[in-house]
Amino acid sequence: MTTHDGAKDTIDAKAQVRRAVASLAEKTSNAESTTSDLSIDEELNLHSIGWEPVELVSGVSLFSTPAGLWNWGEGEIASASEAHAQAFKFAIQRIHKEAADAGGHGVVGVHVERRVYSTHIEVTLLGTAVRPVGAGRVESSDVFVSDLSARDFTMLMVAGWEPLGLATGASFVYAPRRTMGAALQQQGQNVELKNYTEAMYSSRESAMERMQRVALDLKGTGVVGVKVVEGPMSFATHAVGFAAWGTVVRLVKDAHHFVRPTMVVSLNDLGVAFDAQSLH
Amino acid sequence: MSEGPHDLPEAAERRLTSGAFSSGLSVSDFSACLEMGLEPVGLVQGFCAMHQGAYAMGGALSRSLSPYGGSGGGYVQNYQCPHGMISTEHRAWGQNYEQTWVQDAWNQGFTSAYGRMLEEAATLGAHGVVGVIDSETPLGDVGVIEFHVRGTAVKVLDTPAPTSSPWSTYLAGQRLAKVFEAGYAPVSIVAAVSSVRVWAYCVTEYLMEGFSGSMWTNAINVSSSYEIEQIVTAQTWSRQRVRSSARAQLHGDALHGADLRLVEREFEKGDLEIEAVLRGNRIRRFKDFDPLPVPQPTVRLS
Numbered sequence: 001m002t003t004h005d006g007a008k009d010t011i012d013a014k015a016q017v018r019r020a021v022a023s024l025a026e027k028t029s030n031a032e033s034t035t036s037d038l039s040i041d042e043e044l045n046l047h048s049i050g051w052e053p054v055e056l057v058s059g060v061s062l063f064s065t066p067a068g069l070w071n072w073g074e075g076e077i078a079s080a081s082e083a084h085a086q087a088f089k090f091a092i093q094r095i096h097k098e099a100a101d102a103g104g105h106g107v108v109g110v111h112v113e114r115r116v117y118s119t120h121i122e123v124t125l126l127g128t129a130v131r132p133v134g135a136g137r138v139e140s141s142d143v144f145v146s147d148l149s150a151r152d153f154t155m156l157m158v159a160g161w162e163p164l165g166l167a168t169g170a171s172f173v174y175a176p177r178r179t180m181g182a183a184l185q186q187q188g189q190n191v192e193l194k195n196y197t198e199a200m201y202s203s204r205e206s207a208m209e210r211m212q213r214v215a216l217d218l219k220g221t222g223v224v225g226v227k228v229v230e231g232p233m234s235f236a237t238h239a240v241g242f243a244a245w246g247t248v249v250r251l252v253k254d255a256h257h258f259v260r261p262t263m264v265v266s267l268n269d270l271g272v273a274f275d276a277q278s279l280h
Numbered sequence: 281m282s283e284g285p286h287d288l289p290e291a292a293e294r295r296l297t298s299g300a301f302s303s304g305l306s307v308s309d310f311s312a313c314l315e316m317g318l319e320p321v322g323l324v325q326g327f328c329a330m331h332q333g334a335y336a337m338g339g340a341l342s343r344s345l346s347p348y349g350g351s352g353g354g355y356v357q358n359y360q361c362p363h364g365m366i367s368t369e370h371r372a373w374g375q376n377y378e379q380t381w382v383q384d385a386w387n388q389g390f391t392s393a394y395g396r397m398l399e400e401a402a403t404l405g406a407h408g409v410v411g412v413i414d415s416e417t418p419l420g421d422v423g424v425i426e427f428h429v430r431g432t433a434v435k436v437l438d439t440p441a442p443t444s445s446p447w448s449t450y451l452a453g454q455r456l457a458k459v460f461e462a463g464y465a466p467v468s469i470v471a472a473v474s475s476v477r478v479w480a481y482c483v484t485e486y487l488m489e490g491f492s493g494s495m496w497t498n499a500i501n502v503s504s505s506y507e508i509e510q511i512v513t514a515q516t517w518s519r520q521r522v523r524s525s526a527r528a529q530l531h532g533d534a535l536h537g538a539d540l541r542l543v544e545r546e547f548e549k550g551d552l553e554i555e556a557v558l559r560g561n562r563i564r565r566f567k568d569f570d571p572l573p574v575p576q577p578t579v580r581l582s
Contacts, residue, residue: 013457014317014437020465021407021436023566024447033530035523035560037538040458048572056523056538056558060515064487064506083506090507094516119490120508124515126540158574261577 036128038109042150046108049157052133055102058126059095063087070118070172070236076206077172077239080121084170084243085210087123092145092166095125100140104129106163110147112227112245118235125166146247148225156224160253164218169210170243175199177238196240200230203242211244220248288399303432305411309453313410316457318434321404325430326396330389332382332423354378355517359481359510371550374481376514378521379553382475385425390414390471393427394448401446406433411452412469414559449561450537459536463570464563467533471559472525474518480550484510488550514554518542522556535560 036043036053043053063083070077099107110127125145130153146153146163156163175196178186215223226246233239303320305313313320359374366372393414401409412431419426431448449466451459459466480488487508519540526535538560545553 013315013460016460017316017318017436018439020460020566021439021447023465023564024467025444031532031565033527033532033534035527035530035535035538037540037560039537040455040462040464043536044458044462044572045575047569048574056535056540058516058519058540060512060519062508062511064508065490067490069490086507090512119488124542154575155577259577261579263581264578265581 037126038128038150042109045151045154046130047133049154050133051130054104054129054131055099056126057095057098057102057104057107057129058124059091059093059098060122060124061087061090061094062120062122063090064120065118067119070233070239072238073174074176075174076202077174080116080172080241081170081206083121084116084123084172085168087121088166088168088245091123091125093140095127095145096140096143099129099143099145100138102129103131103137104143105131105135105138106144106146108146108153108163109149110145110166112147112166114229114243116233116241118233147227147245148247152225155259156249158257159259160251160255160257161249162252164220164248164250165214166245167211167214167218167220167223167248168243168245169207169212169214170241171203171206171210172233172239172241173199173203173206175232175238175240196232199240200242203240204230207242207244211246215248218248220250222249223247224249288396288403292400293403304413304430305432305452309411312453312457313432313434316460317437318408318410319437320432321406321435322400322433323430324397324400324404324406324409324433325428326393326398326400328389328392328396328427329419330385330392330425330427332385332425354380355476355521357513359484361482363482365482371480371482371485373479374484374510374550375477375479376510376517377477379475379477382555383473386416386473386475389425389427390416390429390473393429394469394471397429397431398446398448401431401433402442404433405435405441406446407436407439407442408447408449408466409433410449410456410466412448412450414469414471449563450559451561459561459563463565463567464534464536465566467562467564468529469559470526470529470535470562471557472522472529473555473557474521474525475553475555476514476518476521478510478514478552478554480510480552484508485550511552514552515542518554518556522558526558526560530562533562533564536563537561 034054035056037056038053046052063086065080065083069079095107107127107129110125113124115122144163145166147166148156148163153163178195211223223246226244228244230242231240233241301321302323303310304323305320310320355378357376361372397409409431412429414429417426433446447466448469449456450469487506519542522540538558540556540558542554542556547553
């Protein structure tokens with residue numbers, strides 16, 4: 001391992017291991033235990049900006065939707081959109097509470113698991129609560145939740161921004177059935193099904209507008225890392241859905257701090273490995 | 281995790297104490313281990329096939345016989361029908377309860393297999409076991425689970441022979457090297473399980489079937505929300521329980537690289553089992569973090 005200026009790094013890996021293993025014979029620590037699902041790289045990233053992991057935390061919610069909801073109707077399937085919003089809201093509240101109880105100031109690397117069934121909607125959030133090293137507790141309402149990885153969280157903070165929370169928006173819309181005449185007329189033709197196209201646009205606009213509304217409510221300037229799930233529902237032939245979520249961010253420094261990347265050529269890339277085929 | 285019984289088969293002991301070493305490491309992990317002064321001495325394994333003693337509890341028969349039945353002294357939460365209706369098709373009561381016997385069987389099976397692996401490592405004079413992999417496989421459909429824990433036993437070069445049980449970690453190679461460099465020593469792998477059975481009562485059943493807003497669900501509705509509270513409670517309890525079980529094994533150390541998974545099995549309509557399993561590496565700080573520069577982004581030219 002060498003540094004940028006080519007100087008030899010002085011880390012003695014074997015001595016480190018011997019010292020570490022010898023320490024296991026000593027008494028166990030009196031410190032408070034911590035749990036996290038971060039990799040060692042992510043933990044080092046956090047430490048470089050003065051943050052530390054505290055506890056693995058989660059939040060879950062399941063919301064029921066009325067029977068027969070998905071098959072007949074016009075416009076938005078309001079009950080389903082509302083159930084989706086409520087499930088996210090409750091899951092976020094619960095992960096906030098678990099994080100605050102553990103002494104966290106925020107939750108990073110949140111895995112968002114979202115399942116839409118014909119009868120109910122389930123949302124699970126799982127991530128690691130983090131805090132500035134040694135910092136005291138904050139209120140549950142002051143905890144931020146972010147689906148950015150610890151690595152992305154570090155880069156965001158280095159660039160002068162801060163995460164404020166998770167913003168979500170979803171909309172489910174009926175794609176109106178064609179009349180019998182229209183269906184017969186279009187049979188055997190290449191034709192756009194405008195009922196589906198328009199339903200997708202309608203659900204997209206509502207969902208994105210809702211997500212951006214949450215961002216404004218959190219006093220954010222934007223949403224980064226937006227994930228989108230869209231398309232027809234597998235259990236209903238005339239319903240489409242669009243859901244989006246991401247992390248709301250705000251600039252905390254006077255201006256964005258430009259982080260200039262360094263170009264590197266990796267020596268362990270498979271592309272430069274010896275290839276026996278090249279001898280032919 | 282504690283060490284299990286000393287019951288290493290004689291043939292295994294003979295094989296382990298003679299001949300060439302074996303290892304489950306990839307070439308790059310093998311190379312990284314040598315760089316750290318860890319010498320692989322053998323691929324070590326432990327097995328245990330466990331039968332869950334009270335597997336039938338919670339099945340269809342006991343459901344009809346045992347409302348508010350015993351749960352082995354663990355968590356129990358009861359749900360009572362708010363409709364005042366008596367019918368064979370209407371679930372007048374429901375229950376979430378901790379399946380302590382499932383957890384006990386899992387813990388015993390895992391600990392035995394793990395202890396047997398450590399015993400093999402100790403026979404080889406190893407200081408630790410790296411690159412541990414564990415699996416739990418149901419054998420048929422008779423309530424038997426095979427626990428298999430395996431890893432590569434290593435000796436730390438230029439150190440005295442071990443005087444205590446070997447340490448263990450799921451990590452190997454460069455990721456393990458980074459753990460040492462960050463100032464942590466691996467202590468042991470940690471695995472914990474929680475199991476909760478859910479017998480849905482009428483309201484949960486109707487909500488799961490999409491009857492929110494009906495006469496059956498409005499009876500308990502306190503706001504305009506139709507959250508399926510019984511399932512939410514069971515899932516939340518299950519995750520919290522498995523985390524506290526893992527914490528109880530840490531004794532002031534940290535759990536790193538945790539992996540929490542939740543599996544839901546539906547035996548029949550309204551009869552669910554929720555099982556959460558948490559795995560991770562117990563690590564102990566042996567020196568303070570070296571001050572780190574703020575990371576610099578890089579772009580790979582390849």
